[in-house]
Amino acid sequence: MKNILIIGGGVIGLSLAYEISQKKKFKVILFEKNKNLGLGATNQNSEVIHSGVYYKNNSLKAKLCVEGKVLIYKFCKKYKILFKKTQKLFIGNSSKDFKLIKRMHKNAKKNNVKDVKIIKQNKIMKLEPSIKAKYALLSKSSGIFDVKSFLKKLYYLCRKNNVKFVFNTKISKGFFKKNKFMFKNTKHHQYDLVINAAGVGAIKIANSTFKTANFPIDKPVWGMYFKTKQDLRVNRIIYPAMSPGKNMERVDISPIISGGYLLGPSVEKKAKINVDDVKLKFVKFLGQIHSNIDIKKIRFLKKGLRPKIETFSKSYTDFYIKKVKHYNWINLFGIESPGLTSCFSIAKYIVRKYL
Template identity: 30%
Template sequence: MGIELAADVEYVVFGAGVIGLACGRRLAERKKSFFVLEKENQFGTGISSRNSEVIHSGIYYGADSLKTKLCIEGRRLLYEYCETKNVPFKKTGKLIVAVEADEIPKLRSLYENGKRNGIGELYWWDESEIKRTEPSVRAVAAIYSSETGIVETKDLMSSYLADLSGEYGSLICNKYPVSLETAGKHWRISLNDGSEFTSEKVINSCGLGAYDFLGKIRDFPEESRPAAFRMAKGHYFSLTGSNIRVSHLIYPLPQVGGLGVHLTLDLAGGIRFGPDVEWVERENYDVPENLRSKFYDSVKRYLPQVHPDQLQPSYAGIRPKLHGPEEKFADFLIQTEKEHGMEGLVNLLGIESPGVTSSLAIANLVLNSLEGESL
């Protein structure tokens, strides 16, 4: 009987966004040999750098969903990590607001959902409390989430990268897979530059490209492909030339495909609004000027002092969705051998908000799965 040679590395992670980098740092902690491969010329240029940079509480989804479980655990881990590593962040708190009285039942339902999820740091505010704390905001009721915050995502990813780089692994850019196939107990991987190598295990953390990645895997079972993959583009506008001051994040009630055009802060106190939802077929990060009136109509409901001329196009991001415009929710899909039958492969599909918040918890789940540990 022939002797099977060792693989070139124990792990390869495809995709150097916040999730791929979090997986890499966890591999380094576990002293596993690995590569993190990124198709762009630098890390974190996709979903991870084109979002609201919010550390979420875990209020929006069902108690048994991965989004809730990983968000709540990830939030705890992320705050601890940022404190330890001096990654810039701030616990701003967040208000989810009912602008009109007929929105209060939906807001109350969301509040009760958060309590069922085990989030203790949620408080019901009436109109007087809102006016006292945020006099610029128009609302008749609100949920106050004291544990919501913001993080400098680029600095977070840079810190993850510093953690993973060293004796056990490294980031290599401008590399992407052409094909993957099993070879005994290993994976044989061909890259765009014609090179090949073998790895014991593969983590597909390709963000918007994670679904197309499945098509490069020889003999990947068709029934394990998600039934739907859609892209939801979200635009952002910045507030300029205004003396409006807000100290909390302000969110309207959520809508299909997103959490509504909300107000977020950067660490310098700057205000931006977004994202909206536009279902698209191709990547495109333009922010058309003609969206200003749409944004103004959304924002003025809870921030009536704002003027259309104060809204300036800022940036756009695209979220991978495992559902279409007519459906309200799809959970994270973290496919392991149990789901697709291929040993040593984990696919991370539909990883959108709250992905940044959940990044360290997702990395733990992925590594525990591939190492055969209990989840």
């Protein structure tokens, strides 16, 4: 039986462990540097199941998001994980926004997201009376789910499938000998395949192992979330109209499965961010799209790193999932949004392509 080492116990490492362990052909061991699973990017997201509207046509993000959302809904139904198909509105007020919405609509269709529809003010007022928008793209397959219970269930299923978990152990440089990898802090066990799913730590591990390889460069950014318990009377996830394929700064309103609303995330280049400055920026934007935002009820919630990468000084906006040439080592870099939605499809993609 081949030994597979997975580095990183975020939603991606865990989904990989789950998918591979179902094959019953491999011994899977997962190393996590923290004392628990899911404390990296997996702990910082909006818990949104994306539908795949705005990712670049033919990108891995587009394909894996569309495949992944179906798998997440199925898993949640099967294992009674709380979820809600809330739907999502991408809204706008100017003619420029309307053009973006039409482009998003086309983009979505090309991405095989069929349940999208352009709607105008009258219909928007009926669906979401508190939202101020002239135009919107309605995405019906967007939703939210309870990520903590989801991770717990995955962990339980992995353990049932004999996946071994080692916590509080940071993996660093790998050594390659006789077709196998070894690491100092894994008691010198030998691994036939390594899957590097260490999130923002992944490029560092790959670089220390393969000194001459040309891996992308880490360019993570900070994201900040706020929360409000004010009843905003919003049922759907609300995003501004966006340019397909481009990452832009925006403020989203996302209902939380356990109650309240998430506001954000912001995109910040520096770690030192003034919370009040970001809050003011958010409130200004939210005031334009919502009829009754109470600034006093908005609280800072969390801040975290979002993995972003660059290749040859250009930002690389797709998921980077590649095997290192001539080595049994697979890297996952830049697994930003919609990584959560795509966790199962990413795992299936790797199994199909490399195992």
